[in-house]
Amino acid sequence: MVRTPTLLLALAVACLVLASCGGSSSSKGGTVTLNWWAYNEPSGSFRDAADRCTKQSHGAYRIAFNALGNDADTQRQSLVRRLAAKDSSIDLMSMDVVWTGEFAQAGWIRPWPASFAAKVKKGTLAGPLATAMYQGRLYAAPANSNTQLLWYRKDLVKSPPKTWDAMIDAAVKLPKAGRIEIQGAAYEGTMVWFNALVESAGGKILDSPTTVGSDRAALATAARIMHRLATSKAADPSLKNQKEDQNRLAFEQGKAAFQVNYPFIYPSAKANNPKLFKEIGWAPYPGVKDGVPAKAPIGGFNWGVSSYTKHPQQAFEAATCLRSAQNQREFAIKGGLPPTLSSLYADPKFKKDYPFAALVRRQLDHAGVRPVTPLYADVSLAVYTTVSPPGNIDLKSVVKTLQKRIGDALKSKGLL
Known part of the structure; x- marks a missing residue:
């Protein structure tokens, strides 16, 4: 194709504007x-x-x-x-x-x-x-x-729970706003949640950059907690599509008593709902065992x-x-x-x-660091596509499925 001088000049000007040129x-x-x-x-x-x-x-x-x-x-x-x-x-x-x-x-x-x-x-x-x-x-x-904290409504919750099970128990008993906001969509945020649960249970998703985690009990514990929340009255009806910002908005709108999320929600609530902001309390990331501190996410x-x-x-x-x-x-x-x-x-x-x-x-x-591996993106994809939506987790087969899919990811086998 022959380009006219006018067209060439226009392209040259465009390239000066666009960094990608x-x-x-x-x-x-x-x-x-x-x-x-x-x-x-x-x-x-x-x-x-x-x-x-x-x-x-x-x-x-x-x-x-x-x-x-x-x-x-x-x-x-x-x-x-x-x-x-x-x-x-x-x-x-x-x-x-x-x-x-x-x-x-x-x-x-x-x-x-x-x-x-x-x-x-x-x-x-x-x-x-x-x-x-x-x-x-x-x-x-x-x-x-x-890192994520447990945020809660001081006007609804007298004492913040220390474990996920205790939080679910407390939420379902609340007469109003008995929800727990947490990330459940098929994306990195759900990997963050699952990894923190595994780490808090004493396990690892990977034992080394190239080896699948061998602690089956920790994987099972993490899956059980996610499934229990997702199938309880405490779950947001949109849990399977929820990300951090959707959690923030639901909490700001007064729909939830609990939120597990990053500190960005604090200045946001101050600006968007000053009345609710005054009722926000914070507590450590929930654990999975009584008396054992959690391994909170690090991001x-x-x-x-x-x-x-x-x-x-x-x-x-x-x-x-x-x-x-x-x-x-x-x-x-x-x-x-x-x-x-x-x-x-x-x-x-x-x-x-x-x-x-x-x-x-x-x-x-004392954070629960996500797996360190050059193949992290594939490992993460293997995990969050397996445990999302949390309400559909098959507790009988999930550990076996996870270990196989993570193993495939470490071998660069196709996941989709």
Whole structure:
């Protein structure tokens, strides 16, 4: 096909606008444009951090924020498509903490140079830091951590339950709002729930990066609890489609007495339902055995530097800035996202603004980490497609099915 000069000019202009045509660029004065692909954090704190670091660079770089989807599966799909194509339009990215091994093994992210790695490691909590490591090297900067708490209505619940079974018992007895909001859709959130239950029961989904977990009792316990909740009066009627944000909305609307979710729900309730906000209490993540503390989930985002960026030096500088104490404080206060820096948890002002800080840190120190393997995405898919919807779990065969499907995932056999 012959292209006219007018058409060629239009295409050239379009490529200047679209990052995907030419990747990062330098504008007048030598300022480098860094494309940061990140979760579209609802409070706007990620965008604020990008603007703040741009100003603090004094013209060295400009961070252009590119919004990813709202759930982890969608975010991963968007990044993987671009990275697999060696797309230089990605300079920086927000990565779910479980992607480190996969992205590093695939060669999609750069290991951090020693000088930058030293800055990242200094003062970072051990749990979040471990999620950024692969084969002994730092491949990402822990920007925020995350863990789920048990949130409850103080006007309906006098004493928060300590186990899942006790919570179900309490919820079904309530005369109103006797619901428990939890994630049950076929996606990563259900993997998070199942893994926390397995870990709390003393087991592991994987015994090693390449070996299926051998503790059948722990797998059975986790499946039983999920099935019991899903088939009880305490279940949200939409449990099989529920994700974190649907849980938040139902709780804010007064439909539930309990919610197991991340701290982002706290500033949201304060803004959207001040009356209910005053009644929100928080407690440790529920356990599965009386007297045995739970292994709560650990999540969050790490900043990775693309292997295909044309400006690695500026990208590492920007990623370091984006996870500064100032930015992590805002992520927590505005967006509810827990910090990874120990200094913030010792700050009296931060503890006043983030009243559950001590509980969050305690849970992060003893969290139930999801399986560490380059094949994590396949393992997760095998799990959540087996246990979702929770009400359809076949308790007689679920352990055998899980172990087979996880084994197939570790051998890269097709799951769909």
